[in-house]
Amino acid sequence: MTTPKLTIAAALRPPRLNYAGFCIYCLAAGCSRAGCIAQHAASEWVLCPDCGGTGYVRGHIDPVCAHARCDCWGGLLDVNLVAPEPVAVVSSSGAEIGAAWDRFDSLFGHEGAGSAGDGVVA
Ligand SMILES: [Zn+2]
Ligand SMILES: [Zn+2]
Numbered sequence: 240m241t242t243p244k245l246t247i248a249a250a251l252r253p254p255r256l257n258y259a260g261f262c263i264y265c266l267a268a269g270c271s272r273a274g275c276i277a278q279h280a281a282s283e284w285v286l287c288p289d290c291g292g293t294g295y296v297r298g299h300i301d302p303v304c305a306h307a308r309c310d311c312w313g314g315l316l317d318v319n320l321v322a323p324e325p326v327a328v329v330s331s332s333g334a335e336i337g338a339a340w341d342r343f344d345s346l347f348g349h350e351g352a353g354s355a356g357d358g359v360v361a
Contacts, residue, residue: 251286253313255279263312283318287311 255275257263262270264278286292291299292314298305 251284251315252279252282253284253315281319284312284315285318287314287316290314 253263255263256270259268261268262272262275264270264275265272287309290296290305290309290311293299293302293305294309294311294314295302295305296307296309298309
């Protein structure tokens with residue numbers, strides 16, 4: 240016989256079906272979809288920093304004046320839903336920056352000025 244080990248993340252995991260019986264992932268009543276069950280099993284939850292787990296914004300700081308409902312899930316946040324994937328990687332390659340400046344110069348260069356083009360290097 241083994242003793243189940245409760246990690247903090249598992250201890251903080253909310254039920255997959257809310258108190259009304261709806262799935263928190265697909266919003267279907269009485270959901271038993273394998274995908275939702277797997278997503279729930281793999282989810283990690285942390286205390287919401289905005290409400291400290293109280294469900295009301297700043298409820299952990301000023302419970303008397305906290306009237307706005309927090310849009311977390313019952314005081315918890317799904318870590319995987321909180322941190323989005325980066326949508327783009329900004330390149331700092333000197334060649335790309337130089338090419339961008341070349342395009343800038345061609346768009347806003349000294350064409351039509353009729354001057355000697357002073358200020359333009361090379
Ligand atoms: Zn579901
Ligand atoms: Zn919250």
